[in-house]
Amino acid sequence: MRTFASNIFTAGSPTAGDVYLGAPITANRPGDFGPLLVKVDNKLQAWKRTYLSQAGKVVLLKSVIEPMLMYTMSTTAIPNSVIKKIEAKTREFFWNNGNDRRMPLVAWKEITKPKSQGGLGLKNLLDFNNSLQMKALWAIAAKEQALWITVVTAKYLSRANLWVSARTTRCTAMWRSILEVRTIIKPHIRWQIGDGLTCNAKGDPWHNMWEAFQPANASERRVKVSDLTGNPNSPWDTPKLIELLGFHGALFISLTFPDGPSSSSHPDRLILTCTKNGKFSLKAAYRMSQNFRGVNRPLPQHMEALYNRIWHSSGIIPKARFFLWKTVRHALPTDYTIATRIGRQLQGCSICGHRREDDTHVLFKCPKARQTWLSSSLGLRTENLPDEVPAILATISPNLSEELFSVMAMVSWSYWKLRCKQIFEGKDFGAAQVLKLTEGYARNMRQANLIYAVPRMVPRATSERPPASFYCFSDGSWVDDNQDGSGWAYVIFDDNQVLCQFGMQYGRSSSPFHSELLGLYCAFRTVKSLGIDSCCFLTDCQHLYRVMSGLEMIDSVHWGAFYEAIDLKCLFDASEGFYCKHVCRVNNCLADSLANYARLRKVVSTGYTFPTVPHL
Structure with a gap:
């Protein structure tokens, strides 16, 4: 038996109407979706015989009809004409009561808005369809290991780049729909460079001018970012950069990434810049589709x-x-x-x-x-x-x-x-x-x-850590536009509350969390360099404390701080005498003032150790 994935993306033997696991194998025309319309109509007709309030109808549409359509949309692109027919059926079911036809008093496009925007949270099926096609596009762009991705790459992308590949008369409806949503997701997709072994140097979105550099032949398509790295004294191989991207392209890359690819073992990862953690989600894709069409205007x-x-x-x-x-x-x-x-x-x-x-x-x-x-x-x-x-x-x-x-x-x-x-x-x-x-x-x-209240769980008693020999406060300073950079600082006290050392630094960060993380990272390296083996690190960032303490996953951090968060968490796990605690902002005013000073005065790096402290 042919696999379902290969049948979707290969035109040929399967005929219209063939299904596999309840989804059509080949569906290129609106007429091929007749069984889906019949299935939706049967569900709605069965509910019409039962008296339901409009609030109950909303629940049923969300819990039954939308999952049914999601299953089909995940493997097949539903034409817009079919989507309009399904919306007409659901709109009639929502407003009418059995055979009693009633006047729609709110436009359907308003009902499909989020509840915070005056709607009822029902999905707009066109945006829902686009979000599921973006999910397939994301899997191809991220080079995930799956059979259907191998088939698609071999058929459509063996000689072309995903982002500039043109439609052909022989491509399937699914592939055409994937190419159509490229314009929606393209401004929000980016490769975050780690070791440079996955991202292509030309053709993949990893810098702001990537669309201007498209591979001209097969050899250029195989060049990875890691192939452009130089020796330890030079982060980039300048002759290779000029040969591949030209003088101006090489200059742009050198100025944009002065440190070159990361020397750590972190792999490259594809990120969605409009999400906090950089991961793809259907919710984010649905929001992108709505913003692209301009249907969600902000309310007062x-x-x-x-x-x-x-x-x-x-x-x-x-x-x-x-x-x-x-x-x-x-x-x-x-x-x-x-x-x-x-x-x-x-x-x-x-x-x-x-x-x-x-x-x-x-x-x-x-x-x-x-x-x-x-x-x-x-x-x-x-x-x-x-x-x-x-x-x-x-x-x-x-x-x-x-x-x-x-x-x-x-x-x-x-x-x-x-x-x-x-x-x-x-x-x-x-x-x-x-x-x-x-x-x-x-x-x-x-x-x-x-009756239905959720019982509260009694928290387990946690063993308190022994008092540390030193206490290090850290903080970060970040403004909304981040045009003037960020600042971070740390302050170290001993167990007698005597000030031992302080330091501050100016630089760039991608988010408020990133600046807080850089402050803690700088403090950790300083404490290590001083030979301290027992220290409690205090931060007023609750999210940072929970991540470093293992109470939240590292995947939840902002995508711009992902690699640093992994490295710092590994350092905390490997240091038995070091641990992190949360402190309120009022008790962290000294580190906060130093961080603001570093940002405003652009202090590159400074640190001072008091010589009167015998511990150091």
């Missing part, structure tokens, strides 16, 4: 804070959260909303007869609503509130505690529910009924939180 800060509070506040039942989201999105089926959408005449408020029944009037300005809010524990007077619900919630929510915000959400939901019963069933209500219903919801939510 107060609106983003409001959405985050709606979805993350405790004590609110899910239906009340969803209702609050609909009020902010102007998605309540009020008389004014429906009349403006279909172009009919306004009928006014069904409760008080006011000429305009919009969401602000229904929830805050109607006489019954005013009485309800005044009688609630909030004691809210709504006469002088703004005329738009988003402005009202953004105004009052920052002044509410967690408990009062949940009360506001459930009072709104309870009032809307009883109001609908009066309109459609003729059941009159007052403020007392609304508050009684709200209290019932709150009581049920408290009981549910008690």
Whole structure:
């Protein structure tokens, strides 16, 4: 039997409709995805026969439909026409209730935005498809060891570079889709040079001018960065650099990488510069695709804070959260909303007869609503509130505690529910009924939180290390643009709190964490050079402390500090008398001041050992 990977990327014998492990082997046309559309439709039709709230539909779309599509998208590029059909089916399922067709009150492109941006967190299938194709592109660019990568490289990249390879009439749909997402990921991909044995000197993205240097023949494609290193007295082999890249290219590389490739045994690694740790993730790829298409424009800060509070506040039942989201999105089926959408005449408020029944009037300005809010524990007077619900919630929510915000959400939901019963069933209500219903919801939510609360784990007692002979404080100084460089410093005291030595240094770093790491690295080397065998290193960077103590993985550090973090962690592990602790910033003010001084005054390197200390 042919392997699935080789069947995807080789045109030939398999026919349209052939599947392997539930995924189509050859799917180049929209008609080849008929079984997938039938499968999605069958799932949605089965759920249509069951009454589900819109909040429940969101959960089902996320947990069933999106994983089903992800499985197919991981191996096959779904055409845009098929994606639009699937979105039409899911949009109809979300808004309609069985055979009852309802008006969509929020655009689908808004619903597929993140919750913090005013959406419901559903995936935009086009961006989702692009992110999975970028995952395949990443695996090829990183030269991972897999059979399908070997097949692709042999067929399409034996005489061409991945980043400039052109489409052909005989390539598969999967390969065409991989080439299409190159423009999205190309600005964010970079090789971090270690030993230089993996990255190609020409054609691979490892410096800012890499696109200008593409291999002209097979011999140039085989040249690695390590082949350009010189002797110990010269980091680069200048004649080789000039021969391969020309005079200007050689000058650029020499100035950009003055120290040459790393002399350590760390391998080259492909990094994604838009992520903190440099690793590829579908979340980062999805965000890149959305930013490339310009669909995620930032909201005002107060609106983003409001959405985050709606979805993350405790004590609110899910239906009340969803209702609050609909009020902010102007998605309540009020008389004014429906009349403006279909172009009919306004009928006014069904409760008080006011000429305009919009969401602000229904929830805050109607006489019954005013009485309800005044009688609630909030004691809210709504006469002088703004005329738009988003402005009202953004105004009052920052002044509410967690408990009062949940009360506001459930009072709104309870009032809307009883109001609908009066309109459609003729059941009159007052403020007392609304508050009684709200209290019932709150009581049920408290009981549910008690039943399903995660038990706290009792931490194990850890053995304290013996007191050290010396204590070394370190810190780093870094500004946002990093145009003027960074600074780091250390201060060493003995066990009698006598100052023994201090030092500071100016240089370049890629992140605040990197500058903190360089400060600790400089302190470690200094302590070693002084012959100290027992020292406690103190840093105010919690992340650095946890990494050096083994409480967090090194993979979590910023990609620019990855190699230094590995080296420093190995030094800590090999030194029995050295260990790291966290200290608050207030108690690290001396090292902090020296680090700032080194950055501002560009102090290259300085250190001073007090001769009066007998230990040294």
